[in-house]
Each structure stands twice: as structure tokens, then as C-alpha cells.
Amino acid sequence: MGILSGNPQDEPMHYGEVFSTWNYVMTSNKTIADTQMLVNHVGDNDLKKLLNESIEAAQAEVKQVSEILMANGVALPPAAPEPPTVELNDIPVGARFPDADVAATAAAGLATGLVTCSQIMGQSIREDIAMMFGQFHTAKATLGGKFLKLMKDKGWLVPPPLHHHKSEE
Incomplete structure (x- = not known):
């Protein structure tokens, strides 16, 4: 039997796992609060649903990682x-974030979350932690796909320059 080859939950976390999971909880808590604030700015119901789905997923992740840390x-x-929750019409027009900007911000946050989950998976020696962040990665990728479809459907997607190269025959 090799070193650290028993039940992963009985194994100690290494310092990288401790820091990364602790930091994940801290940044996820901030992301939850930021997204809750952005919901106040949103008029589109489809976007509001996706943002609330993001909040619920992040809260579940924080709970799961917090249990391991504790x-x-x-x-x-x-x-x-x-x-606080406010009505959209209570926010002055010049102070409101447009729905397209909110969607882009949320999508960018998910992309960052994908990279973070991959990094934690790569540095983990505890299988349970690596697998947990693999599940988070998959959920974020799925949610990111929903944001991409919404942004395309609503005309909010700003694509990079498109390459229309046709090969010469």
C-alpha cells in the first residue's frame, strides 16, 4: 500500500489544497454577492433566471468546499x-448596467471559474478534492453554454473578428 492511498477524506490536505480551496470559498462568496447585486440591474427574465441559477450553483459549491475546510x-x-434587493426602476438609467453587459460579465466569470477549477484539480493529491472540482468544472461549462446561447439569441454576443477564408482550388 502506497503513501496516502487510503480513504482520501482521511488524508491531510497539502498547503496548496488548503490555500486554493480557502481562496475559492472567499472569491465565490464575493461572486455570489456581486451577482445578487447585478440581478437588481436586469430587466430580461431569461437572464435573471440564469443569474439566479449561477447564484444557487455557487452557494452549493461554497457549502461543499466549506465542509471540507471545516x-x-x-x-x-x-x-x-x-x-439589498431593489426594483430595476429605482436605479437611475445612467447608473444601470445594461443586460448585455451583465451577461458578458457573468460569462467571463464562469470562464475564469473554469480555469480556477482546472488549476485546483491539477494541484490536488486528494482524489475527493480533484473530483469535486471536476464536477464544478463540468457544471460551469454547462452554465457557460447556456449563457452563450442566451447571448446569441438576444443579439448580445460581441464576436471577435471572424475568419472567412476559402481555400483556392
């Missing part, structure tokens, strides 16, 4: 306070 004696980072 089981390993690691104090949790502070959570950002939940912003």
Missing part, C-alpha cells in the same frame, strides 16, 4: 454581505 480544521473566510 473538517480539516481550517477557518472559513468571511462571507460578503448579501446586497
Whole structure:
């Protein structure tokens, strides 16, 4: 039997796993609060649903990672306070974020989350942590696909220059 080859939950976390998971909880808490604030700015119901789906997924991830940290004696980072809910019409027009910008911000955050999950998976020696972040990665990719479709359907997607090269025969 090799080193660290028992039940992964009985194995200690290494310092990289501790820092990365702790940091993941901290940044996810901030992302949840930011997304809750952005929901106040959104008029499109489809976008609002996707944002709320993002919030619920992030809250579930934070809960799951927090349980691992607490089981390993690691104090949790502070959570950002939940912003107040306001009506869209109470936000002055010049201070509102347009729906297209909110969608792009959320999609960019998911893309960043994909990279973060991949990094944590790559540095993990505990299989349970690597698998958990693999599940988060897959869920983020699926949600990112939903945002991409929504942005295309609504005409919000700003594509990079498109290459229309036809080979010469």
C-alpha cells in the first residue's frame, strides 16, 4: 500500500489544497454577492433566471468546499454581505448596467471559474478534492453554454473578428 492511498477524506490536505480551496470559498462568496447585486440591474427574465441559477450553483459549491475546510480544521473566510434587493426602476438609467453587459460579465466569470477549477484539480493529491472540482468544472461549462446561447439569441454576443477564408482550388 502506497503513501496516502487510503480513504482520501482521511488524508491531510497539502498547503496548496488548503490555500486554493480557502481562496475559492472567499472569491465565490464575493461572486455570489456581486451577482445578487447585478440581478437588481436586469430587466430580461431569461437572464435573471440564469443569474439566479449561477447564484444557487455557487452557494452549493461554497457549502461543499466549506465542509471540507471545516473538517480539516481550517477557518472559513468571511462571507460578503448579501446586497439589498431593489426594483430595476429605482436605479437611475445612467447608473444601470445594461443586460448585455451583465451577461458578458457573468460569462467571463464562469470562464475564469473554469480555469480556477482546472488549476485546483491539477494541484490536488486528494482524489475527493480533484473530483469535486471536476464536477464544478463540468457544471460551469454547462452554465457557460447556456449563457452563450442566451447571448446569441438576444443579439448580445460581441464576436471577435471572424475568419472567412476559402481555400483556392
